[in-house]
């Protein structure tokens with residue numbers, strides 16, 4: 001696995017790979033890799049000649065009071081994991097390499113940002129769209145792999161790829177969970193042990209809501225029950241617990257549409273998110 005810090009160097013290397021007929025599978029990450037990221041590399045490995053992973057904690061997608069400084073980082077560990085998982089290139093640029101002194105042009109996302117994480121993290125998805133636009137242009141992948149834990153991100157990236165005509169296939173990969181159901185996240189290491197014990201109830205709550213909706217309860221009633229459950233099982237602050245259509249992220253109007261039930265809970269140092277997507281072929285209820 002080659003480790004590259006410079007944009008021009010990576011471009012030259014990947015241009016040569018493409019000239020040799022290799023397709024590129026791209027896994028964008030912010031590092032502190034876990035099984036979820038490794039599953040993205042494994043998927044990319046199956047479908048592409050070359051796998052590129054980027055590790056870049058993107059300052060543009062963090063608000064002033066968010067955890068940019070506390071975001072976990074360990075490049076030596078990440079290098080070993082990425083290599084073992086089968087990546088060919090690790091792109092690990094500095095902030096200066098990506099943005100110079102400061103960006104002079106950024107991307108603004110207009111749809112699907114007025115709910116869930118977009119609502120609580122103003123500007124977050126503009127930062128995500130800006131860095132991905134740069135990374136897509138630098139790397140030129142045929143396919144890009146994203147974890148469905150960030151389902152709103154996946155929906156927004158679909159819009160970015162469509163609207164900016166990137167010739168990229170977006171591949172959404174299922175959420176990886178701990179044995180007790182907690183969704184894997186790089187941020188989990190910043191939970192206290194009490195918070196870690198409580199955090200299991202986020203996924204339990206989502207699965208209870210899914211079960212209730214699957215057996216005919218209205219999403220509103222199921223969410224109300226779920227909220228009661230979460231309140232009584234965790235001291236974390238519920239940022240949101242919502243059911244919306246997916247991938248549109250609009251209020252649910254048609255019982256046949258796919259639904260996302262998503263939650264965000266704020267703990268002392270960490271805000272955790274999780275979701276379940278309920279796909280229906282037949283009307284519910």
Ligand code: PAF
Pocket residue numbers: 028029030056058061128131132150153
């Ligand atoms: O999902 C993430 O880790 C980040 O939002 C991404 C896609 C790497 C962009 O910085």
